[in-house]
Amino acid sequence: MKIEEFTDIRYEVEEDNHAVITIDRPDRMNSFRGRTVDELISAFKYAWADRRVAAVVLTATGERAFCTGGDVKERAETGGYGETEWGTFEIERLHRIIRDIPKPVIAAVNGIAIGGGHVLHVLCDLTVAAENATFAQAGPRVGSFDAGFGSAYLARVVGEKRARQIWFLLDRYDAVTAERWGLVNEVVPKEQLLEKAREWARKIGSYSPTAIKFLKHSFNADSDHMSGISHLAFDGLAHYATSEEGMEGARAFAEKRPPDFSKYR
Numbered sequence: 001m002k003i004e005e006f007t008d009i010r011y012e013v014e015e016d017n018h019a020v021i022t023i024d025r026p027d028r029m030n031s032f033r034g035r036t037v038d039e040l041i042s043a044f045k046y047a048w049a050d051r052r053v054a055a056v057v058l059t060a061t062g063e064r065a066f067c068t069g070g071d072v073k074e075r076a077e078t079g080g081y082g083e084t085e086w087g088t089f090e091i092e093r094l095h096r097i098i099r100d101i102p103k104p105v106i107a108a109v110n111g112i113a114i115g116g117g118h119v120l121h122v123l124c125d126l127t128v129a130a131e132n133a134t135f136a137q138a139g140p141r142v143g144s145f146d147a148g149f150g151s152a153y154l155a156r157v158v159g160e161k162r163a164r165q166i167w168f169l170l171d172r173y174d175a176v177t178a179e180r181w182g183l184v185n186e187v188v189p190k191e192q193l194l195e196k197a198r199e200w201a202r203k204i205g206s207y208s209p210t211a212i213k214f215l216k217h218s219f220n221a222d223s224d225h226m227s228g229i230s231h232l233a234f235d236g237l238a239h240y241a242t243s244e245e246g247m248e249g250a251r252a253f254a255e256k257r258p259p260d261f262s263k264y265r
């Protein structure tokens with residue numbers, strides 16, 4: 001997909017040194033649909049191929065949301081995430097490209113990161129958060145789960161007890177707690193968020209790209225077996241998310257009522 005065709009994201013190369021990818025669906029709290037995911041993959045490919053780009057910043061429009069995961073309203077209406085370039089919902093490929101691109105990816109979290117949006121920042125190499133940012137998972141409330149990197153790798157990052165707490169209690173954590181848990185590298189005032197991410201990108205751009213590339217691959221190697229778990233998890237999720245139980249979660253969200261999962265116990 002060409003950059004000028006992007007509707008759900010923006011892609012810019014800043015100061016000939018780093019790319020900034022901005023999720024731009026503020027009316028849906030920067031949730032993603034199939035098209036958003038396709039555009040994000042294309043943007044990461046552009047950044048991968050562009051020799052000027054040493055690091056990638058992933059952020060979103062506004063101060064309310066970084067990314068609220070899948071577009072639950074779309075899912076409640078249609079049972080899926082809308083049309084895509086190849087007819088498939090490529091979220092797993094997006095996860096892979098964030099890990100595989102041989103350049104550090106910095107999440108600049110400008111608001112709530114929840115559900116699949118939380119998973120995106122977890123997968124990024126570094127996270128800088130605005131003071132107003134919050135962090136949460138939502139799947140078991142809306143009929144979804146990420147039993148791949150979103151849970152297994154999360155446990156690597158914050159530890160088993162905290163990862164289970166995040167997924168089983170579905171509470172929202174503030175930026176200071178996230179930093180204390182090691183989920184976030186640094187918390188800054190919201191006015192300084194993008195500048196801090198760019199400062200890191202510029203710093204990375206002054207170092208040897210080959211050394212950085214090998215380090216990223218090395219960090220990934222130890223947890224890459226989780227890809228197999230991810231394949232299983234996403235195939236399972238495709239069935240679960242469209243089941244009656246899964247759809248009860250999405251419909252309840254769209255209808256602004258608590259879900260009733262009692263008959264599935």
Ligand SMILES: CC(C)(COP(=O)(O)OP(=O)(O)OC[C@H]1O[C@@H](n2cnc3c(N)ncnc32)[C@H](O)[C@@H]1OP(=O)(O)O)[C@@H](O)C(=O)NCCC(=O)NCCSC(=O)c1cc(O)c2ccccc2c1O
Pocket residue numbers: 027028029031068069070071072073074089091112114115116117138139142143144145237238241253
């Ligand atoms: C994010 C919130 C906690 C914010 O709550 P708050 O009370 O501040 O605001 P509102 O709830 O009133 O929301 C304002 C406005 O935005 C709409 N909105 C919010 N989030 C979404 C969303 N994800 N999709 C669509 N629309 C959204 C909301 O409806 C309001 O609209 P109005 O028209 O009423 O003004 C809270 O909104 C919240 O909990 N949001 C839902 C978070 C969530 O459940 N996300 C999805 C998790 S599941 C997921 O991400 C997922 C990922 C995958 O990779 C999948 C892969 C394959 C299959 C399924 C997948 C999947 O489900």
